[in-house]
Amino acid sequence: MNHAKPLPGYLIQRYQGWKATSYAENQSWYRRLAEVGQHPRAMVISCCDSRVHVTSIFGADQGEFFIHRNIANLIPQYEPDGEAHGTSAAVEYAVGVLKVAHLIVLGHSSCGGVKGCLDMCTGHAPELEEKSSFVGRWMDILRPGYERVKDVTDSAAQLRALEKQAVLVSLDNLMTFPLIAEEVKEGRLSVHGLWTDIGEGSLEYFDPARREFLPV
Template sequence: MQTLSPLPQYLTKRYHGWKATSYAENSSWFRRLANEGQRPRAMVISCCDSRVHVTSIFGADSGEFFIHRNIANLVPPYAPDGLQHGTSAAIEYAVQALKVAHLIVVGHTRCGGVAGCHAMCSGAAPELEEKTSFVGRWMDILRPGYDRVKDLPAEDQVAALEREAVLVSIENLMTFPFVRAAVESGELSLHALVNDIAEGTLLQAEEGGRRWVQI
C-alpha cells in the first residue's frame, strides 16, 4: 500500500525505551497475559480526548482495564438493527464474555465533543446537522441531555452537558438487556465519573445523578 509511511522516529524511540525498561522488568507478566488471556475487573468507557488518560489516573497495569474510547464517552441506546456498532460490541464483549464486575463511564471537562453537541443543538453549528457529519450524527445520542440543560443559565450549560454525557450513557447502558440483567443480579455495577483535566479531580455521580461528589 503506497499510502503507508514509517512510524515517526520519536515514537520508535519511545517504543524501544519501553521495551528495554517496562517490558523487560515485567516480561513474565506480559507472557502470562498472552498465554492465559485477559481477565479485567472493569470496563472503562472514556473520551478519545488525548488529555484523558484513565490508566494513569487509576494507576492501572496491563490487563486490568478493558477500555473503549469514543467521542464524548457516549453509549448509544440498545439497537440490534444489523448495523455496525463498535461501542455496543465492546460492551457486549466486556459484559458477556469477559464478565467484568464494574463498568465505568468517565467524562471530562473541556470536552470538544460535548461543546460541539451544545453548539449543534443550540443552532450555532449547522455543519454538524448535515447527514454527512459523522460527529454530528454521533452527538445526536446526547440530544436528550441537551434538552435537560438548555434552560440553565447560558454560562452553566456546557459544564452541565459534560455531566449529562455520562448520565445519558448510563441510562443507555441499562437499555441493553444483558447489562440490565447483570446489574439486577448484582454481577455488575455501573459508575459515573467526570474528570476535571485542569485540577486532576474526579467527581462521582450519586443519587441517580442528582448529586455529584468529589472522590
C-alpha cells in the same frame, strides 16, 4: 495499501525506550498476560480526548481495565439493527464474554465533543447538522441531555452540566441493553458514572440517591 508509511522517528524512539525499560522490567508479567489471556475486573468507557488517561488516573497496570474510547464517552441505546456499532460491541464483549464486575462511564472537563453538541443544538454549528457528519450524528445521542440543561444561562456552567449529562445519558442507555439490565438485576454487574476535571486532577462520582456528582 501503498499509502501506508513507516512510523515517525519519535514514535520508534519511544517504543525502543519502552521495550528497554518498562517491558524488560516486567517481561514475565507481559508473557503471563499473553499466555493466560485477559481477566479485567472493570470496563471503562472514556472519551478519545488525548488528555484523558484512564490507566494513569487509577494507577492501573496492563490487564486491569478493558477500555473503550469514543467521542464524548457516549453509549447509544440498544439498537440491534445489523449496522456497525463499535461501542455496543465493546460493551457486549466486556460483560458477556469477559464478565467484568464493574462498568464505568468517565466524562471530563473541556470536552470538545460535548462542546460540539452544544453548538449544534444551539444552531452555531450547522456543519454538524449535515447527514454526512459522523460527529454530528454521533452527538445526536446527547440531545436528550441538552434538553435538560438548555435553560442554564451561564455558558461555562451549561457546558459543564452537559459534560455530566453525557455520563448520565450513557448510564441510562446502558440499561436498555437486555444483557446489562439482567446482570445489574442479578447483582453480577455494577455501573458507575464519573467525571474528571483535567486541570485540577479531581474526580467526581454520580450519587443516584442525591441525583448529583460528588467528590471522590
